[in-house]
Amino acid sequence: MSIMERFSFNHATAKFWDQREAVEACARTGSGIGLWREPVQEAGLEASAKLVEDFGVQVTSLCRAGFFTDPTEAALADNRKAIDEAAAIGSPTLVLVSGPIQPGGTIDSAREGVKTALAELAPYALEQGVTLAIEPLHPMFASDRCVVATLKESLDLAAPFDPAAVGVVVDTYHIWWDPEVWNGIERAGAEGRIASFQLADWVTPLPAGVLTGRGQLGDGCIEMRRYLDAVDATGFDGPIEVELFNDALWARPGAEVFEETRAAFERVLR
Template sequence: MRAADRFSFNHATAKFWDQREAVEACARAGVGIGLWREPVQEMGLEASAKLVQDAGVAVTSLCRGGFFTDPTPAAIDDNRRAIDEAAALGAPALVLVSGGIPAGGTIDGAREGVQEALSVLAPYAGERGVTLAIEPLHPMFASDRCVVTTIGEALDLAAPFPAEQVGVVVDTYHIWWDPQVWQGIARAGREGRIASFQFADWVTPLPAGVLTGRGQLGDGCIDFKRYLAEVDAAGFTGPIEVELFNDALWARPGAEVLAETKAAFERVVS
């Protein structure tokens, strides 16, 4: 398959676009979609599953589970529901953002909480045919959103579990800075743990709202062709989601954002 044909549109790139309209537009464009739990729940899980099935659109991931660095029963139950939602939607991967440091806690303790939660959730996911995809986030988010910051850390957390139960997300926005990233991608390939591949660019200077500062592909400093080559060499040739948290994009019509993002993707991979 040509790289340009692997494009999948993450719904968060047009966050306020009605889910039905987004799915139907992806069907017309012949591309997959990454879904988010909040719009799915708003429409209803059964209706959302019927929507994607009737449209013939592949759901490439569901986002997100996680936030279980303090693995309370409520957090575990919510992640079980997320796994069930992914299975109902036909999403092969549930993206996990681990969570930050609980009040009064430490980063070491938070990482231990991630391992504890995975030990409970991984078998449950495996029974339902869903891979838990641990997403490392940029270190600037470690305190409040994600104590897992590198592919190496994510792979170490995944190691005790079968690859079909726990894998990792290769998200260019979050890992481009890591001097060990190519070794990490190669290791993920050897271990069969690349569960999701996502593109977003890093622009400078960072906007005031860092969380919503992901750049359109080609507007920043990330070498997408190298990432594509390294991930392909690692054995992953599945869909590539473009996931952009960007206030300027969110203010525009979804159909326009989809067309622009697909064109930008084709430019950076060709």
Template sequence: MKGFSLNQATTKYWSLDELVSGCVSVGVSAVGLWREEVTAFGTEKAASLVRDQGLTVSSLCRGGFFHDENWYDENRRAIEQAANLGTDTLVLVSGGLPGSSRDLDSARRHVGDAIGALVPDALAAGVRLAIEPLHPMFCSDRCVVSTLDQALHLASPYPASAVGVVIDTYHLWWDDTVWDGIARAGAEGRIAAFQLADWITPLPSGVLLGRGLPGTGAIDMKRFASAVRETGFDGFVEVEVFHEEVWSRPGASVLAEAIAGYEAAVA
């Protein structure tokens, strides 16, 4: 399945063994992994499993959360884990406001400084730090980086080989400046990852779990895919969905629908 990657979050209740075997059985050649699941499974064991089955790890999620006190050591571990898994992309979710702070400008400056501190480690490991902007509703607690333009601004002081950005349809579809941002990101060589998830209306009570499989919601997936491809990006396209209803279904069924949604968007 050329160009498609299944992000582990989409089939949350599949074990890593099931994820790998399910992908291999239908010709999917890449997976996006999450640190918690990989750590529980065992990093070296996970690396051997995907390598022996001929899979590429398209990304590892997540680093970041720079409002935590131990952000530096934890992100260095994340970089090392990504390198051990053989992926060159570590997705960064910046984290929200620290404590009771309301100083959003300071929080964003800290994210930029933190990324700069990690650049030497990333370059040494051959891992690119991929800044993911999240929808503004997550700004206070999960991610003070809300737009692609903000992500590109934070990345700009550093080499594109060390710091890139993530384009996630779910988080960016609302922004009418995103098309210029995608073109800029492509021109600067900073598109590190491209992820598909749809916007479901109405959102569930837990908005974090409101992502739908591509083609089930309000987002013009084809426009995003065309804009990203026009930049020359030829990397894997991950389907990354968080939704209890999706998670409750058999993994093979979800994978089949994810592939169909990908093909409809990218074809």
């Protein structure tokens, strides 16, 4: 399989681009697509499922669920709904962002909440044929967005469960700094837990809005080819998503961003 046959365009890279137009572009180029719950819900779940089916586009992930460091019944119910949505649109993977430290809580209690939620949700995900993909986020997000910061933490959380139910996301933007990342990728492959492989670059200096400062591939310091080689060495040969949160990109026409992203992907990884 050629590298371009593995390309998947995460819709967040062109956040304000109409979902139908993004799917049509992916269909024209034989690309996969990573979808987000909000646009799917806005268009309607049935309509979104029909759209990707009619165009024959592979949905490589659905973002996002999680935020269950305080695993209330409402939070668990929303996650079950997200699992149903992933199954309905044919996504094999539901990306999880674990959530922040709760008011009055600690990072340890938040991580215990993640364990509790996974134990509740994993059997249901397995029934629906959807893999919950735990995404570690850069530690700068640990207090307000995601208390899981390393691939090792994600793998340890996933370990009690069937790999078909719980896997991990290998996202270069969030894990490139970790000196243990190569061991983590090797372990993830050996355990069959690489559920999603996502690329974004780290630019210096960081933009003022760190959350929306992901760089286009090749514009930063991350060794993209090294990550590809490491992931491929595990036997993973699945899709590779490019997911860029970037205000400058979002201000441009989606079709233009799509073509630029495909070209950068090919240039950096060929």
